[in-house]
Amino acid sequence: MEPFVRHVGKAAALPRENVDTDQIIPKQFLKGIERTGLGPALFYDWRYDPDGTPNPAFELNRPEAQGASVLIAGANFGCGSSREHAAWALRDAGFRAVLAPSFADIFFANCCQNSLLPVRLEPREIDELFRRAANAAGQYVVTIDLAAQRVEDGHGFTTRFEIDPYRREMLLRGLDEIGRTLLEEPRIAAYERRRAIGLPTRA
Amino acid sequence: MTVRTLFQKVWDAHVVHRLAEGPVVLYVDLHLVHEVTSPQAFEGLRLAGRKVRRPDLTLATVDHNVPTGDRLRPIDDPIAARQLAALATNTRQFGVEMFDLGSPNQGIVHVIGPELGATQPGMVIVCGDSHTSTHGAFGALAFGIGTSEVEHVLATQCLVMSKPKTLEAHWIGRLPTGVTAKDLVLDFIGRIGTAGATGHVIEYTGEAIRDLSMEQRMTVCNMSIEAGARAGMIGPDDTTFAYLAGRPRAPAGAAWAAAVESWRGLATDPGATYDSRVTIDASTIAPQVTWGTSPGMVTEITGRVPDPADLATEAERSAASRALVYMDLAPGTPLQGLRIDRVFLGSCTNGRIGDLRAAARVVRGRRVAPTVQAMVVPGSMQVKVAAEREGLDRVFRDAGFEWRNAGCSMCLGMNADVLQSGERCASTSNRNFEGRQGRGGRTHLMSPEMAAAAAIAGCLVDVRGWSLADLPVPLELAS
Ligand code: SF4
Numbered sequence: 001m002e003p004f005v006r007h008v009g010k011a012a013a014l015p016r017e018n019v020d021t022d023q024i025i026p027k028q029f030l031k032g033i034e035r036t037g038l039g040p041a042l043f044y045d046w047r048y049d050p051d052g053t054p055n056p057a058f059e060l061n062r063p064e065a066q067g068a069s070v071l072i073a074g075a076n077f078g079c080g081s082s083r084e085h086a087a088w089a090l091r092d093a094g095f096r097a098v099l100a101p102s103f104a105d106i107f108f109a110n111c112c113q114n115s116l117l118p119v120r121l122e123p124r125e126i127d128e129l130f131r132r133a134a135n136a137a138g139q140y141v142v143t144i145d146l147a148a149q150r151v152e153d154g155h156g157f158t159t160r161f162e163i164d165p166y167r168r169e170m171l172l173r174g175l176d177e178i179g180r181t182l183l184e185e186p187r188i189a190a191y192e193r194r195r196a197i198g199l200p201t202r203a
Numbered sequence: 204m205t206v207r208t209l210f211q212k213v214w215d216a217h218v219v220h221r222l223a224e225g226p227v228v229l230y231v232d233l234h235l236v237h238e239v240t241s242p243q244a245f246e247g248l249r250l251a252g253r254k255v256r257r258p259d260l261t262l263a264t265v266d267h268n269v270p271t272g273d274r275l276r277p278i279d280d281p282i283a284a285r286q287l288a289a290l291a292t293n294t295r296q297f298g299v300e301m302f303d304l305g306s307p308n309q310g311i312v313h314v315i316g317p318e319l320g321a322t323q324p325g326m327v328i329v330c331g332d333s334h335t336s337t338h339g340a341f342g343a344l345a346f347g348i349g350t351s352e353v354e355h356v357l358a359t360q361c362l363v364m365s366k367p368k369t370l371e372a373h374w375i376g377r378l379p380t381g382v383t384a385k386d387l388v389l390d391f392i393g394r395i396g397t398a399g400a401t402g403h404v405i406e407y408t409g410e411a412i413r414d415l416s417m418e419q420r421m422t423v424c425n426m427s428i429e430a431g432a433r434a435g436m437i438g439p440d441d442t443t444f445a446y447l448a449g450r451p452r453a454p455a456g457a458a459w460a461a462a463v464e465s466w467r468g469l470a471t472d473p474g475a476t477y478d479s480r481v482t483i484d485a486s487t488i489a490p491q492v493t494w495g496t497s498p499g500m501v502t503e504i505t506g507r508v509p510d511p512a513d514l515a516t517e518a519e520r521s522a523a524s525r526a527l528v529y530m531d532l533a534p535g536t537p538l539q540g541l542r543i544d545r546v547f548l549g550s551c552t553n554g555r556i557g558d559l560r561a562a563a564r565v566v567r568g569r570r571v572a573p574t575v576q577a578m579v580v581p582g583s584m585q586v587k588v589a590a591e592r593e594g595l596d597r598v599f600r601d602a603g604f605e606w607r608n609a610g611c612s613m614c615l616g617m618n619a620d621v622l623q624s625g626e627r628c629a630s631t632s633n634r635n636f637e638g639r640q641g642r643g644g645r646t647h648l649m650s651p652e653m654a655a656a657a658a659i660a661g662c663l664v665d666v667r668g669w670s671l672a673d674l675p676v677p678l679e680l681a682s
Contacts, residue, residue: 016525017518018397018497022636027617031268031282033242033289035350045638050624074518076398079431080636081615082333083240084349105367105401105433106333106347113351164365166224177351178253181359184220184228188256188361191219191230 002115003174006145007096009069013133014059019073020080021107025089038085039092064138072129073100078107078118087114097144099151101126112167115174117146119161132157146172206472209438210369210404213344213469217327219361226365232326234356235312236263236299238290239617240331244354245293255297256360262321263294263301266311268617271580271607274304283618297357310583310609313337313551317421318585320450324439324466329356334551334633335434336427340420341447342439342469344404347428367404367433368478374409376486381667383561384419385553385631385650387411388426389491393501395481401431403478406471411485412437417446418557425552426633429498438470492538492663493635493648495526500635502538504653504665510534529637530645531625538663543647545628546577546658547640548604550614553631553651554582556589560674562655563598567672571603572661578605578620580612594675604658616641629657 029041046058054061060068071090077100078086087110090098097117111118121129132153133140142153146168152158170177207215219228234257241263248254255261268283270276278284287304294301302309308319313334316322322338328345329335331353338345348362356362372391392399405427407420415423420437427435444463447453454462489503500523502509511523511534527534532541548554548562559581571577579599581587587609590596596606613620614632622628622644631654632639635646647663656666 017522020497020634020636022615022634022639026638026642027615030239030617031280031286033246033286035243045642050642076401076431079397080333080428080634082331082347082349084243084331084351087349102398102401104398104431106349109352110349113349164225166222166226166363166365169224177363178251178355178358181228181355181361181363184359184361187220187228188230188359195216195230 001113001174001176004096004115004117004146004171006143006147007069007117008141008143009096010067011070011072011129011133011140011142012060012065012068013130014071014073015130017074018076018079021078021083021086022080024078024086025083030083030085035088036092038089039094042089042093067094069094069096070142070144071095071098072126072133073098074126075101075123077103079104082106084110084113087111087116091116099126099129112171113177115171117144117171119144119151121151121159121161125159128157206475208369208471208475208477209342209406209436209469210344211475213325213327213342214366216325217344222363226363228361229327229364230361231329231356232260233316233321233328234261234360235316235328235330235335236261236353237267237312237330237332238265238286239267240350241353242286242289242293243350244331244357245297247354248297248357253358255299255357258298260360261299261357262316263290263299264309264312264315265290265303266309267611267615269304269610270618271610271612271620274608279619307584307588310585311551311554311611313421313425314554314582314586317341317417318450318583320447320453323447323453323462324443325469329362333428334425336432337421337425337551339424339427339434339436340417341443342436342466344434344436346433368402370400370403370405370432371477371480372405372407373480373482374411374485375482376411376484377414378411378485378488381652382488382490383650383652384415384422386488386491387485388423389493389498389501389648390488391483392426392430392498393491394483395430397429397497397499398431400427403432405430405432405435406477407435407437409485413440416557417442418555421555422552426498429633439466490650490653490665490667492653493646494530494532494538495523496529496635496637497522497526498633498635498648500526501648504538504663506538508532508534508536508538539665541663542627543575543629543657543662544626545622546575546654547580547613547628547630547632548578548651548654549580549582549612550632551582552633554580554586556586558631558651559586559590559595560593562651563595563674564671565652565655565666565669566602566604566659567598567675569602569659571658574661575658577603577658578607578613580607580620581609583609593677598675602659613640615639629654629663
């Protein structure tokens with residue numbers, strides 16, 4: 001996994017709550033067998049009208065959202081389906097971080113597996129970011145520093161965020177989690193021996 | 204010995220090791236796999252030169268992407284066919300058992316685990332699918348994971364996890380006649396909201412839960428994720444053991460007695476506490492119907508579409524306004540009488556034999572309204588065969604329903620079973636998100652009984668008070 005230490009990038013606002021993963025990437029794009037190439041499918045049904053033309057009213061289609069790598073969103077972002085395609089599509093479309101008051105659990109875990117940093121901030125902080133992004137008219141740049149656990153915009157907005165130390169470490173160092181867990185192989189094998197009686201077997 | 208909850212007992216029993224940073228390495232007893240969220244995981248193993256650590260604890264099926272029409276015809280959609288073929292190749296190469304389209308055991312992953320008896324109390328069960336919470340009905344800790352985690356479990360048979368919090372959802376009293384498990388859980392989601400249980404594992408308790416059959420308990424646990432919880436659990440009891448006894452992969456003989464003995468010990472100890480608790484009076488619940496684009500946008504069938512202006516926060520108001528535009532509904536519209544175009548009976552929420560029986564009792568002797576296209580998609584081929592043995596297929600066909608093969612079908616519309624834009628559907632599935640059943644489609648979630656009644660009436664209707672037919676006499680008894 002690519003490490004995430006610090007990211008400076010343009011922020012785009014999606015001030016909606018309960019954005020579900022069916023919206024982030026609709027089902028017709030789940031038939032593939034690759035992790036890549038999903039960026040064009042991101043928010044497909046919101047981004048494009050049924051005839052395939054871009055919907056100018058959609059927040060991320062506005063000129064000021066172009067080239068953004070940080071998404072600011074409403075509460076419970078990423079709810080619903082477990083499809084990791086949602087995180088892959090955001091990454092593929094150039095996003096490196098999502099800032100929201102809260103995330104659905106599975107989506108949060110999926111982001112961390114893909115070096116897409118999910119940052120939980122207070123609802124009033126997210127509201128403040130929405131305001132600042134709107135006022136900056138497409139020039140709103142934020143810095144997300146995972147090492148220091150801070151988000152700032154260089155114009156007075158600065159805050160600290162919490163993240164579980166394990167996730168932080170994995171992201172900072174870009175570690176392969178499977179490789180990390182395989183180091184525990186002797187313990188896993190010992191556990192299996194200990195529980196041999198209770199372990200189910202195939203009938 | 205300290206008192207512990209059901210969740211705590213299952214969690215403790217699966218901790219392989221506690222990492223210095225806080226989370227634990229948690230052992231997985233059963234890993235269910237399907238075609239949509241696994242190809243990238245197998246590919247990852249291949250690239251890293253890794254193998255599946257415990258193929259014997261891994262079970263695969265095809266469900267999300269399969270056609271539900273004629274199984275003898277080749278699959279029309281070449282991309283879907285490629286994904287199905289990838290699962291066949293992957294499972295063969297890595298030594299994992301798979302049920303393909305020709306298997307009598309094929310079906311929705313959350314239907315086949317329990318019906319095979321592979322899902323058992325006290326297990327940790329994972330699957331690359333958010334409705335894995337279904338299996339919690341057996342007192343298992345079961346939750347959905349992403350594809351990277353699927354790869355992780357394939358390679359290590361473990362997951363790295365921080366301990367979630369617990370929430371007890373407790374019902375006092377009993378459900379009124381004509382009110383189902385689906386109504387109970389939709390009402391619950393309406394109360395706590397779609398993020399109400401985020402970060403928590405729910406334990407469902409109380410008399411109204413104890414009264415439920417295993418299939419109904421699965422309906423409740425299935426929808427835990429719609430309340431934001433990765434997992435929902437119900438303490439195993441005699442209902443659980445009676446369901447599992449004699450199933451092909453359940454323990455047998457002396458092992459059965461020993462298993463039941465140990466499963467009995469899983470119940471939450473008296474005095475054990477949860478991080479939070481919700482209490483609901485079951486006797487006040489009425490049949491539920493969703494009116495919006497999130498499962499929490501739900502009310503009683505006798506109710507009306509709410510006015511967004513009456514909602515508490517700006518976020519709720521704007522979400523509700525958006526939802527009403529999408530659903531083409533005006534505030535104050537009574538839900539009863541709302542015309543529908545389609546009916547979908549199926550999914551991992553309500554695609555089991557008990558669901559089909561309940562719907563058949565509403566349907567038998569009646570006819571689907573001429574303006575409605577209705578379909579029944581059994582949750583598994585075993586459910587389909589059982590239903591046909593009981594003559595339920597005739598009941599549905601005679602009434603004008605289509606009778607399909609097993610799969611996820613119009614629950615998510617990955618195959619050809621989709622709503623057309625603007626169509627309104629009474630659905631027994633679990634998500635009414637925008638476009639879920641087809642772009643521009645409008646989904647109203649409800650119980651199988653309510654969906655069946657809607658098919659007959661041609662509109663949303665209160666099934667309470669409808670006369671229910673007897674089920675047909677099963678074929679082997681009739682002949
Ligand atoms: S039936 Fe629907 S919710 Fe259940 S596993 Fe299939 S797609 Fe998912």
